Amino acid sequence: MDESAAIISLKEIYFTYPRGKQVLEGLDFNFPQNGRAGLVGPTGSGKTTLVHIIMGLLKPDSGRVEIFGSRREKESDFRDVRARIGFLFQDADDQLFCPTVAEDVAFGPLNLGVPKSEVRKLVKDTLGQLELDGFENRVTYKLSGGEKRLVSLATVLAMKPEMLLMDEPTTGLDDKTMERLVHLLLKSNLPYLIISHDNEFLKQTTNRIYRMNKGTILDQVRG
């Protein structure tokens, strides 16, 4: 693959947790522009660690992290990354921390400096895009599991990301919400990388699978 075309390019990444368990051992990873891929592997193989390194939530012991064509090292380098890559947590409850849906969706844009006057429209549009019209004043913690997942996707999309990273987005989803999620992903024109155990879901949404194994990645294109 042409590395210059990669959104994310990791080289020789090593990472060890404070308690001494090494999880990444010289990992190389290139994520292409317009890629739509799944990331699979058993629990503890380092999938979550990897995406946390991409988002700058963990710092590798050594190795080179390049995202959107720039080298990323310091905390400040990642501010730009976080504004441009939307990250969906495994547990939507971790992501929804504002009282109402509208405030949660507005939180990111307001932090990015979008004026309050525009945010209201942005919130409405984003919710509309996910067919969550009228959810503005719903109380986040009272939403169902599926609704929480979609709203947390809305909080991320409201920041107008250029790419999505998702950690097990299908956990606990009923089939209907699952279908909606598949539909939304397919009609969006964003590249994305999805950590998932759900092969059926990956088959529908991605055209490439990366398999993690012993701290490295095996690339594996599916027809």
Added chain:
Amino acid sequence: MDESAAIISLKEIYFTYPRGKQVLEGLDFNFPQNGRAGLVGPTGSGKTTLVHIIMGLLKPDSGRVEIFGSRREKESDFRDVRARIGFLFQDADDQLFCPTVAEDVAFGPLNLGVPKSEVRKLVKDTLGQLELDGFENRVTYKLSGGEKRLVSLATVLAMKPEMLLMDEPTTGLDDKTMERLVHLLLKSNLPYLIISHDNEFLKQTTNRIYRMNKGTILDQVRG
């Protein structure tokens, strides 16, 4: 099937969640003695609800629950059920709460009144049976996902159950732990019912599949 030979016999079970969603609609289910079966169905079809009803963690709105030949209605009726059916939660983290492996494995037997002097040996034997020798003083919280799964199986086996119920036991397991689990199940002589999405795993461990659909069960024997 001869109902008198059933370990579990459910009749006309209805169950509705507080939020108003009906998940079981007149479900009938007989689980035979020495059965080794899988329970499959789309997410949200009520599989977990069903096994929680069997264990007495949820009470059906109406219907008849008969387990080991006795009708079970009150909380106290289920105490005996819980001592005799070992239940493995979907998420091992929800099952393990003691600081060390030994204490977690000893918890069930101590509740059943096994004298302390015998518990130590029981813990050692159970761990040995799962090839977890020497795990006694390991901190459960720090185990890997696969190890946690095996330890939670140990906490259940230490209670000498007459049957196993497992909710998605393979989620996130690496291939090696998966093989170990298959091996352990096949060599045990316990009947079991496994909720799983993993057809490969079910093919190796079970000889009958129950399919849940719209709040009822279709029985389906595989050759």
Added chain:
Amino acid sequence: MNFEEFSTGSSFIHRLDPRIKIITAVLFSVTVALGDRFIILSAALVAALTLVLAARLKMMRVGYRLLIVNSFILLLWLFLPFSYPGETVFAIGPLEATREGIIYTLSITLKSNAIILGLIALLATSSIFALVHALRHIWVPDKLVQLFFFTFRYFHVMHQEYLRLRGAMRIRCFKPRTNWHTYRSLAYLVGMLLVRSFDRSERIYQAMALRGYQGKFWLLDHFSLRINDLVFLVISIIFIFALAVGQWTSLLP
């Protein structure tokens, strides 16, 4: 488990601006707590009861709440009438109940129930989230309001985790008794909940950082006072003022 069982309803009290309800509840509670004249306390109790009725709450549930809260008051009845000095009315063995003691305990009972009913009618009829928004609009420090909000938000999440672990203990035949095994196991349960809350708080903090959190929580406006709110506020203030006048002047006999 529904922790906000009175907050869903459509009575005019439910629809009042929570800022108005908070202000009224505080003024009412303080006035009644400081008062001691029977007629005033009785008027307050009647007013609070009227509000509860107007809120059309399930009276069985309100009664249940009162019962629990009055257990402390019941304890007072076992002691105060006998330990308060004054003129003896009746005696049980060596214990002599005094007129003054009975009056004092009765006044505490009236006060307590008036305020509790007031709280049920005014505060329990708003969702915590509405109250949080209201608090941010009045004099309460923002950091405290954030703490209040987050505590309630994650109370539900941690309560679910608690129920799951408790279910896992039940599945393994745990039956709490007065013994060391029980205490140790429950201590482990508390410890495990704390560990999980710690891990979760790290994840939430990360989620906030990823969305550009820089120490500021934003407030989108939700409230606009309506005529009903103002009418209610004016009537309540007049009523509470009347209570105060009755209490601290000699206008009433």
Added chain:
Amino acid sequence: MHISEGVLNPQVLITGSALAVIGTAIGLKKLDYDRVPQVAILSATFFVASLIHIPLGPGSVHLVLNGLMGLFLGWVAFPVILVGLTLQAILFQFGGLTTLGINTLNMALPAIICYYIFEKSAKNNNFNLSVFTSFLAGAGAVFMSSLAVALSLIFTEESFWPMAKLIVLMHFPVMIIEGLIVAVCVQFLKKVRPEMLDAAYVK
């Protein structure tokens, strides 16, 4: 350990509120904005834990856990306890609005005293020392709180004496249980997640 509305006299209520405001202000000052979510989730967990019934003979008691809160939070225990009590007042009508100050003070002050006396030794690596002092922190905080409740009543009206004595006596078994639970809980955390004890919740 709440005192209901309507029991205490104005002097006690006002003194309690004034001191609680000061304690809360100090606590909030020592709490960074960044730490609010972390402290709040801890406080939510304490709130959940206080709902657990602990069997005792034929009845049961609830955990108070203000000693444990003190070990973690120091002065931040003030705002955390204030928040907890406010929620209980709104959701269950335990305690009330005018008693928020005095009830907060009665629980938070013992927590802070425990913080200053026992924090270092409870987190010490010496097992026996840690067990002993965390037991004392758990039991001591409950004891001091029951004493504070008793004093609040007696300052209101001397006739509360017999009842005040009973309240302190009734809390003796609670003290023991609370001490045991806190001692085990601290050892649990030291073994399972020692980072948590080192975490800086407070400036």
